[in-house]
Amino acid sequence: MRFQTLDEWLRWQETLHPRKIDLGLQRVATVFQEIHRSSPPLTVITVAGTNGKGSSVAMLEAILAAAGYRVGSYTSPHIHRYNERIRIAGAYVDDRSLCEAFQRIDDARGSTSLTYFEFGTLAALDLFYRAELDVLLLEAGLGGRLDAVNVVDADLALITSIDIDHTEWLGEDRNTIAREKAGIFRRGKPAVCSDPQPPPALQASAEALQAHFYQRGNEFAIVHHLEHWDWRSSVAGITPRNALPLPALRGEHQLDNAAGVLMALGLLAERLPVSQSEIRQGLLAVSLAGRFQVVPGEVSWVCDVAHNPQSARVLADTLRGLPTLPTLPGSGEMHAVVGLQADKDLAGVLTPLLPLISHWHLANLPSPRGATAVQIQAVLEELGTRASMHTYGSVAKACEAADAMARPGERVLVFGSFQTLEHCPACA
16 A cells, blocks of 8 residues: 555655646546446436535435435545544544545556545545445535536436525536536436525526426525424425425525425435434434534534635624524624635635624734634724734734633634635534
8 A cells, every 4th residue: 555544645646746636537536447347226416516515415315314215425625533524324524534545546546646625526436336235426526517426427417596606617606616516417317406595507507407406586595484494396296395304504594505405305216215303303302513603611612614605694694594502701892813825715705794793813823724823814904804913923822812801601603615614622
Protein backbone atom coordinates (compact mmCIF):
# COMPACT_ATOMS: atom_id res chain seq x y z
CA MET A 1 0.00 0.00 0.00
CA ARG A 2 1.33 3.44 -0.91
CA PHE A 3 0.47 4.88 2.54
CA GLN A 4 -0.55 3.30 5.84
CA THR A 5 -2.63 6.10 7.38
CA LEU A 6 -5.58 8.17 6.23
CA ASP A 7 -3.78 11.46 6.94
CA GLU A 8 -0.88 10.42 4.71
CA TRP A 9 -3.25 9.56 1.86
CA LEU A 10 -5.11 12.86 2.15
CA ARG A 11 -1.96 14.98 2.28
CA TRP A 12 -0.69 13.24 -0.84
CA GLN A 13 -3.96 13.67 -2.70
CA GLU A 14 -3.80 17.42 -2.12
CA THR A 15 -0.55 17.52 -4.14
CA LEU A 16 -1.45 15.05 -6.89
CA HIS A 17 -3.22 17.40 -9.32
CA PRO A 18 -1.91 20.85 -10.36
CA ARG A 19 -5.27 22.53 -9.66
CA LYS A 20 -7.37 22.13 -6.50
CA ILE A 21 -10.60 22.53 -8.50
CA ASP A 22 -10.58 21.30 -12.10
CA LEU A 23 -14.12 20.56 -13.19
CA GLY A 24 -14.71 17.86 -15.79
CA LEU A 25 -15.76 14.23 -16.00
CA GLN A 26 -13.22 12.70 -18.37
CA ARG A 27 -10.59 11.83 -15.75
CA VAL A 28 -13.17 10.46 -13.30
CA ALA A 29 -15.00 8.47 -15.98
CA THR A 30 -11.77 6.88 -17.21
CA VAL A 31 -10.80 5.62 -13.76
CA PHE A 32 -14.39 4.72 -12.83
CA GLN A 33 -14.62 2.39 -15.82
CA GLU A 34 -11.45 0.66 -14.67
CA ILE A 35 -12.76 -0.12 -11.18
CA HIS A 36 -16.43 -0.87 -11.92
CA ARG A 37 -17.54 -1.73 -15.43
CA SER A 38 -21.09 -2.53 -14.30
CA SER A 39 -23.36 -0.99 -11.68
CA PRO A 40 -25.04 -2.94 -8.88
CA PRO A 41 -28.86 -2.94 -8.70
CA LEU A 42 -29.44 0.10 -6.48
CA THR A 43 -31.39 3.35 -6.71
CA VAL A 44 -29.33 6.52 -7.14
CA ILE A 45 -30.53 9.97 -6.01
CA THR A 46 -28.20 12.86 -6.85
CA VAL A 47 -28.67 16.18 -5.06
CA ALA A 48 -27.38 19.55 -6.30
CA GLY A 49 -28.03 23.14 -5.30
CA THR A 50 -26.43 26.10 -3.57
CA ASN A 51 -27.85 25.55 -0.08
CA GLY A 52 -29.82 22.70 1.48
CA LYS A 53 -28.04 19.78 -0.19
CA GLY A 54 -26.62 18.29 2.99
CA SER A 55 -29.90 18.72 4.87
CA SER A 56 -31.85 17.06 2.05
CA VAL A 57 -29.45 14.11 1.94
CA ALA A 58 -29.69 13.77 5.73
CA MET A 59 -33.51 13.70 5.62
CA LEU A 60 -33.56 11.18 2.79
CA GLU A 61 -31.09 8.99 4.66
CA ALA A 62 -33.05 9.19 7.94
CA ILE A 63 -36.40 8.34 6.35
CA LEU A 64 -35.05 5.53 4.16
CA ALA A 65 -33.13 4.07 7.10
CA ALA A 66 -36.31 4.15 9.19
CA ALA A 67 -37.96 2.14 6.42
CA GLY A 68 -35.24 -0.51 6.68
CA TYR A 69 -33.23 0.25 3.54
CA ARG A 70 -29.43 0.05 3.41
CA VAL A 71 -28.36 3.55 2.42
CA GLY A 72 -25.03 4.95 1.33
CA SER A 73 -24.54 8.73 1.37
CA TYR A 74 -21.74 10.90 0.06
CA THR A 75 -21.52 14.55 1.10
CA SER A 76 -18.88 17.26 1.26
CA PRO A 77 -17.05 19.00 2.73
CA HIS A 78 -16.56 17.55 6.18
CA ILE A 79 -16.28 19.50 9.43
CA HIS A 80 -14.13 17.44 11.81
CA ARG A 81 -13.10 14.18 10.08
CA TYR A 82 -12.82 13.18 6.44
CA ASN A 83 -14.81 10.04 7.27
CA GLU A 84 -17.95 12.21 7.68
CA ARG A 85 -18.19 12.36 3.89
CA ILE A 86 -19.03 8.67 3.48
CA ARG A 87 -21.77 6.89 5.41
CA ILE A 88 -22.81 3.28 4.87
CA ALA A 89 -25.92 1.99 6.67
CA GLY A 90 -25.80 4.91 9.08
CA ALA A 91 -22.10 4.64 10.03
CA TYR A 92 -19.08 6.63 8.91
CA VAL A 93 -16.61 4.58 6.93
CA ASP A 94 -13.54 3.63 8.97
CA ASP A 95 -9.95 4.65 8.22
CA ARG A 96 -8.81 1.20 7.11
CA SER A 97 -11.61 0.82 4.57
CA LEU A 98 -10.86 4.28 3.19
CA CYS A 99 -7.16 3.53 2.84
CA GLU A 100 -7.89 0.28 1.03
CA ALA A 101 -10.29 2.09 -1.33
CA PHE A 102 -7.69 4.79 -1.99
CA GLN A 103 -5.18 2.10 -2.91
CA ARG A 104 -7.64 0.55 -5.38
CA ILE A 105 -8.17 3.97 -6.98
CA ASP A 106 -4.43 4.55 -7.11
CA ASP A 107 -3.90 1.18 -8.80
CA ALA A 108 -6.67 1.84 -11.33
CA ARG A 109 -5.78 5.41 -12.30
CA GLY A 110 -2.44 4.65 -13.93
CA SER A 111 -1.03 7.99 -15.10
CA THR A 112 -4.35 9.83 -14.74
CA SER A 113 -4.05 12.83 -12.44
CA LEU A 114 -6.99 13.31 -10.06
CA THR A 115 -8.01 16.18 -7.84
CA TYR A 116 -8.52 15.66 -4.11
CA PHE A 117 -12.31 15.65 -4.59
CA GLU A 118 -12.18 13.30 -7.58
CA PHE A 119 -9.99 10.81 -5.73
CA GLY A 120 -12.37 10.84 -2.75
CA THR A 121 -15.47 10.54 -4.92
CA LEU A 122 -14.09 7.50 -6.73
CA ALA A 123 -13.13 5.88 -3.41
CA ALA A 124 -16.63 6.53 -2.07
CA LEU A 125 -18.25 4.97 -5.15
CA ASP A 126 -15.94 1.97 -4.89
CA LEU A 127 -16.96 1.44 -1.25
CA PHE A 128 -20.65 1.88 -2.03
CA TYR A 129 -20.59 -0.58 -4.92
CA ARG A 130 -19.09 -3.23 -2.63
CA ALA A 131 -21.57 -2.65 0.22
CA GLU A 132 -24.78 -4.24 -1.13
CA LEU A 133 -26.84 -1.09 -0.76
CA ASP A 134 -30.46 -0.40 -1.67
CA VAL A 135 -30.07 3.34 -2.16
CA LEU A 136 -27.19 5.66 -2.98
CA LEU A 137 -27.40 9.39 -2.12
CA LEU A 138 -24.83 11.59 -3.86
CA GLU A 139 -24.33 15.29 -3.12
CA ALA A 140 -22.75 17.32 -5.90
CA GLY A 141 -19.83 19.20 -4.41
CA LEU A 142 -19.69 22.06 -6.93
CA GLY A 143 -22.27 22.74 -9.63
CA GLY A 144 -23.54 19.49 -11.10
CA ARG A 145 -22.83 19.08 -14.81
CA LEU A 146 -19.07 18.68 -14.38
CA ASP A 147 -19.00 17.53 -10.76
CA ALA A 148 -17.35 14.17 -10.15
CA VAL A 149 -20.52 12.56 -8.72
CA ASN A 150 -22.20 13.11 -12.10
CA VAL A 151 -20.21 10.19 -13.48
CA VAL A 152 -23.08 8.08 -12.09
CA ASP A 153 -26.49 8.29 -13.76
CA ALA A 154 -29.15 9.36 -11.26
CA ASP A 155 -32.51 7.61 -11.15
CA LEU A 156 -33.82 10.85 -9.67
CA ALA A 157 -32.26 14.32 -9.48
CA LEU A 158 -33.10 16.69 -6.63
CA ILE A 159 -32.29 20.40 -6.87
CA THR A 160 -32.39 22.46 -3.69
CA SER A 161 -32.23 26.27 -3.43
CA ILE A 162 -30.16 28.14 -6.01
CA ASP A 163 -28.26 31.34 -5.26
CA ILE A 164 -25.08 33.14 -6.28
CA ASP A 165 -21.97 31.27 -5.18
CA HIS A 166 -18.80 29.86 -6.73
CA THR A 167 -19.15 32.38 -9.57
CA GLU A 168 -15.63 31.72 -10.86
CA TRP A 169 -16.72 28.22 -11.94
CA LEU A 170 -20.52 28.36 -12.25
CA GLY A 171 -21.39 31.82 -13.57
CA GLU A 172 -22.48 35.22 -12.31
CA ASP A 173 -26.27 34.85 -12.22
CA ARG A 174 -28.87 32.36 -10.98
CA ASN A 175 -29.94 31.34 -14.48
CA THR A 176 -26.41 30.38 -15.54
CA ILE A 177 -25.82 28.58 -12.25
CA ALA A 178 -29.14 26.71 -12.67
CA ARG A 179 -27.99 25.33 -16.01
CA GLU A 180 -24.91 23.90 -14.33
CA LYS A 181 -27.00 22.34 -11.54
CA ALA A 182 -29.36 20.85 -14.14
CA GLY A 183 -26.45 18.85 -15.51
CA ILE A 184 -27.41 16.05 -13.10
CA PHE A 185 -30.74 15.55 -14.91
CA ARG A 186 -31.11 12.43 -17.06
CA ARG A 187 -33.33 11.91 -20.08
CA GLY A 188 -36.70 10.46 -19.17
CA LYS A 189 -35.94 10.47 -15.42
CA PRO A 190 -37.64 12.56 -12.71
CA ALA A 191 -36.10 15.87 -11.62
CA VAL A 192 -37.43 17.55 -8.47
CA CYS A 193 -36.85 21.17 -7.44
CA SER A 194 -37.48 22.31 -3.86
CA ASP A 195 -36.57 25.97 -4.51
CA PRO A 196 -39.90 27.88 -4.33
CA GLN A 197 -38.66 30.39 -6.94
CA PRO A 198 -36.22 28.60 -9.26
CA PRO A 199 -34.51 30.30 -12.21
CA PRO A 200 -36.34 29.65 -15.52
CA ALA A 201 -33.30 27.88 -16.93
CA LEU A 202 -33.92 24.93 -14.64
CA GLN A 203 -37.23 23.92 -16.19
CA ALA A 204 -35.94 24.80 -19.67
CA SER A 205 -33.01 22.45 -19.17
CA ALA A 206 -35.37 19.67 -18.07
CA GLU A 207 -37.59 20.17 -21.10
CA ALA A 208 -34.62 20.16 -23.48
CA LEU A 209 -33.48 16.86 -21.99
CA GLN A 210 -37.02 15.42 -21.75
CA ALA A 211 -36.58 14.91 -18.03
CA HIS A 212 -39.81 14.91 -16.00
CA PHE A 213 -39.74 18.13 -13.96
CA TYR A 214 -41.56 18.54 -10.63
CA GLN A 215 -41.58 22.00 -9.11
CA ARG A 216 -42.42 23.13 -5.59
CA GLY A 217 -45.62 25.19 -5.84
CA ASN A 218 -46.74 23.40 -9.00
CA GLU A 219 -46.65 19.61 -8.66
CA PHE A 220 -46.23 19.63 -4.87
CA ALA A 221 -46.85 22.03 -2.00
CA ILE A 222 -46.96 22.28 1.78
CA VAL A 223 -49.31 23.76 4.34
CA HIS A 224 -47.50 24.90 7.47
CA HIS A 225 -49.48 24.82 10.71
CA LEU A 226 -48.17 25.94 14.09
CA GLU A 227 -46.98 22.55 15.36
CA HIS A 228 -47.06 20.41 12.22
CA TRP A 229 -47.31 20.55 8.43
CA ASP A 230 -49.09 18.81 5.56
CA TRP A 231 -47.65 17.80 2.20
CA ARG A 232 -49.61 17.53 -1.05
CA SER A 233 -48.90 16.50 -4.64
CA SER A 234 -51.01 16.90 -7.75
CA VAL A 235 -49.32 13.87 -9.34
CA ALA A 236 -51.72 10.95 -9.62
CA GLY A 237 -51.00 8.02 -7.34
CA ILE A 238 -48.76 9.85 -4.87
CA THR A 239 -49.97 9.65 -1.28
CA PRO A 240 -50.57 12.95 0.57
CA ARG A 241 -48.93 13.27 3.98
CA ASN A 242 -50.78 14.95 6.83
CA ALA A 243 -49.87 16.12 10.35
CA LEU A 244 -46.13 15.64 9.86
CA PRO A 245 -43.74 16.74 12.62
CA LEU A 246 -41.43 19.64 11.93
CA PRO A 247 -37.97 18.36 10.95
CA ALA A 248 -35.48 18.06 13.79
CA LEU A 249 -33.18 20.33 11.77
CA ARG A 250 -34.00 23.90 12.83
CA GLY A 251 -35.29 26.68 10.60
CA GLU A 252 -38.28 27.42 8.37
CA HIS A 253 -36.14 26.70 5.30
CA GLN A 254 -35.94 23.05 6.33
CA LEU A 255 -39.57 22.66 5.27
CA ASP A 256 -38.52 23.57 1.73
CA ASN A 257 -35.90 20.83 1.86
CA ALA A 258 -38.35 18.36 3.40
CA ALA A 259 -40.95 19.12 0.73
CA GLY A 260 -38.50 18.20 -2.03
CA VAL A 261 -37.47 15.07 -0.17
CA LEU A 262 -41.08 13.87 0.09
CA MET A 263 -41.65 14.53 -3.61
CA ALA A 264 -38.56 12.48 -4.44
CA LEU A 265 -39.76 9.62 -2.25
CA GLY A 266 -43.26 9.84 -3.69
CA LEU A 267 -41.91 9.46 -7.22
CA LEU A 268 -39.82 6.46 -6.17
CA ALA A 269 -42.56 4.83 -4.11
CA GLU A 270 -42.92 1.78 -6.35
CA ARG A 271 -39.32 0.71 -5.80
CA LEU A 272 -38.75 2.33 -2.37
CA PRO A 273 -42.06 2.44 -0.49
CA VAL A 274 -42.06 4.30 2.84
CA SER A 275 -44.94 4.63 5.28
CA GLN A 276 -46.30 7.66 7.11
CA SER A 277 -44.80 6.45 10.38
CA GLU A 278 -41.38 5.95 8.76
CA ILE A 279 -41.49 9.49 7.37
CA ARG A 280 -42.39 10.81 10.82
CA GLN A 281 -39.61 8.79 12.42
CA GLY A 282 -37.04 10.03 9.92
CA LEU A 283 -38.02 13.69 10.24
CA LEU A 284 -37.77 13.50 14.02
CA ALA A 285 -34.46 11.60 14.00
CA VAL A 286 -32.54 13.54 11.35
CA SER A 287 -29.40 15.31 12.50
CA LEU A 288 -26.61 17.13 10.72
CA ALA A 289 -23.61 18.84 12.27
CA GLY A 290 -23.19 22.52 11.58
CA ARG A 291 -26.73 23.27 10.43
CA PHE A 292 -28.00 25.63 13.11
CA GLN A 293 -26.47 23.33 15.69
CA VAL A 294 -27.35 24.67 19.15
CA VAL A 295 -25.11 23.85 22.11
CA PRO A 296 -27.10 24.78 25.23
CA GLY A 297 -25.69 26.22 28.43
CA GLU A 298 -25.61 29.39 30.48
CA VAL A 299 -23.94 30.81 27.37
CA SER A 300 -25.47 29.00 24.42
CA TRP A 301 -23.53 28.48 21.19
CA VAL A 302 -24.98 28.30 17.70
CA CYS A 303 -22.81 26.68 15.01
CA ASP A 304 -23.78 27.12 11.35
CA VAL A 305 -21.84 26.68 8.11
CA ALA A 306 -23.60 29.63 6.40
CA HIS A 307 -21.10 31.04 3.91
CA ASN A 308 -23.06 32.79 1.16
CA PRO A 309 -25.71 35.56 1.18
CA GLN A 310 -28.74 33.29 0.94
CA SER A 311 -27.63 31.02 3.78
CA ALA A 312 -26.73 34.08 5.89
CA ARG A 313 -30.24 35.49 5.42
CA VAL A 314 -31.73 32.17 6.47
CA LEU A 315 -29.40 32.07 9.48
CA ALA A 316 -30.48 35.56 10.56
CA ASP A 317 -34.17 34.66 10.25
CA THR A 318 -33.68 31.49 12.30
CA LEU A 319 -31.76 33.36 14.99
CA ARG A 320 -34.63 35.83 15.33
CA GLY A 321 -36.91 32.90 16.12
CA LEU A 322 -34.86 31.69 19.06
CA PRO A 323 -36.43 32.28 22.48
CA THR A 324 -34.80 34.62 24.95
CA LEU A 325 -33.41 33.28 28.22
CA PRO A 326 -35.30 35.32 30.86
CA THR A 327 -34.11 33.23 33.81
CA LEU A 328 -30.48 34.24 33.23
CA PRO A 329 -29.08 37.68 34.09
CA GLY A 330 -27.25 38.44 30.85
CA SER A 331 -28.30 41.16 28.43
CA GLY A 332 -29.19 38.74 25.67
CA GLU A 333 -26.41 40.15 23.50
CA MET A 334 -24.94 38.03 20.74
CA HIS A 335 -21.28 37.46 19.99
CA ALA A 336 -20.26 36.28 16.52
CA VAL A 337 -17.13 34.29 15.75
CA VAL A 338 -16.66 34.50 12.01
CA GLY A 339 -14.10 33.17 9.55
CA LEU A 340 -14.68 33.52 5.81
CA GLN A 341 -13.12 32.50 2.52
CA ALA A 342 -11.75 35.48 0.62
CA ASP A 343 -13.49 34.52 -2.63
CA LYS A 344 -16.95 34.80 -1.04
CA ASP A 345 -19.26 37.83 -1.12
CA LEU A 346 -18.11 39.08 2.28
CA ALA A 347 -20.53 42.00 2.46
CA GLY A 348 -23.40 39.81 1.30
CA VAL A 349 -22.70 37.26 4.03
CA LEU A 350 -22.21 39.77 6.84
CA THR A 351 -25.05 42.20 6.08
CA PRO A 352 -28.00 40.02 7.21
CA LEU A 353 -26.36 39.49 10.62
CA LEU A 354 -25.52 43.15 11.33
CA PRO A 355 -28.67 43.97 13.35
CA LEU A 356 -28.22 40.90 15.57
CA ILE A 357 -24.56 41.05 16.57
CA SER A 358 -23.23 43.08 19.52
CA HIS A 359 -19.62 41.85 19.42
CA TRP A 360 -17.69 40.58 16.39
CA HIS A 361 -14.79 38.16 16.95
CA LEU A 362 -13.03 38.01 13.59
CA ALA A 363 -10.63 35.18 12.79
CA ASN A 364 -8.02 34.51 10.14
CA LEU A 365 -8.67 31.43 8.03
CA PRO A 366 -5.63 29.65 6.58
CA SER A 367 -4.51 30.77 3.14
CA PRO A 368 -4.61 30.50 0.17
CA ARG A 369 -8.40 31.00 0.16
CA GLY A 370 -8.93 32.28 3.68
CA ALA A 371 -9.78 35.90 4.38
CA THR A 372 -7.89 37.64 7.17
CA ALA A 373 -9.59 39.10 10.21
CA VAL A 374 -8.44 42.55 9.07
CA GLN A 375 -10.15 42.08 5.70
CA ILE A 376 -13.42 41.14 7.41
CA GLN A 377 -13.06 44.10 9.76
CA ALA A 378 -12.69 46.47 6.80
CA VAL A 379 -15.91 45.15 5.26
CA LEU A 380 -17.79 45.54 8.54
CA GLU A 381 -16.53 49.12 8.84
CA GLU A 382 -17.76 49.87 5.32
CA LEU A 383 -21.14 48.39 6.25
CA GLY A 384 -21.30 50.74 9.22
CA THR A 385 -21.50 48.25 12.07
CA ARG A 386 -21.80 49.75 15.54
CA ALA A 387 -20.81 46.52 17.27
CA SER A 388 -17.42 46.06 18.87
CA MET A 389 -14.84 44.28 16.74
CA HIS A 390 -11.91 42.11 17.83
CA THR A 391 -9.40 40.36 15.57
CA TYR A 392 -7.58 37.07 16.16
CA GLY A 393 -5.04 34.91 14.40
CA SER A 394 -7.21 31.80 14.46
CA VAL A 395 -10.75 30.57 14.99
CA ALA A 396 -9.70 28.77 18.16
CA LYS A 397 -8.41 32.01 19.71
CA ALA A 398 -11.56 33.87 18.63
CA CYS A 399 -13.75 31.21 20.26
CA GLU A 400 -11.68 31.33 23.45
CA ALA A 401 -12.06 35.13 23.64
CA ALA A 402 -15.80 35.04 22.91
CA ASP A 403 -16.28 32.42 25.61
CA ALA A 404 -14.43 34.58 28.12
CA MET A 405 -16.37 37.73 27.22
CA ALA A 406 -19.90 36.28 26.99
CA ARG A 407 -22.02 36.41 30.15
CA PRO A 408 -24.77 34.00 31.20
CA GLY A 409 -27.86 34.64 29.11
CA GLU A 410 -25.86 35.68 26.04
CA ARG A 411 -25.18 33.66 22.86
CA VAL A 412 -22.14 32.98 20.71
CA LEU A 413 -22.72 32.42 17.00
CA VAL A 414 -19.98 30.65 15.01
CA PHE A 415 -20.36 30.82 11.23
CA GLY A 416 -18.74 31.57 7.88
CA SER A 417 -17.47 28.26 6.49
CA PHE A 418 -17.05 24.56 7.21
CA GLN A 419 -13.45 25.33 8.09
CA THR A 420 -14.54 27.83 10.74
CA LEU A 421 -16.62 25.20 12.54
CA GLU A 422 -13.82 22.67 12.21
CA HIS A 423 -11.66 24.75 14.55
CA CYS A 424 -14.37 25.68 17.07
CA PRO A 425 -14.24 23.51 20.23
CA ALA A 426 -17.92 24.18 20.99
CA CYS A 427 -18.99 22.82 17.58
CA ALA A 428 -17.31 19.45 18.03
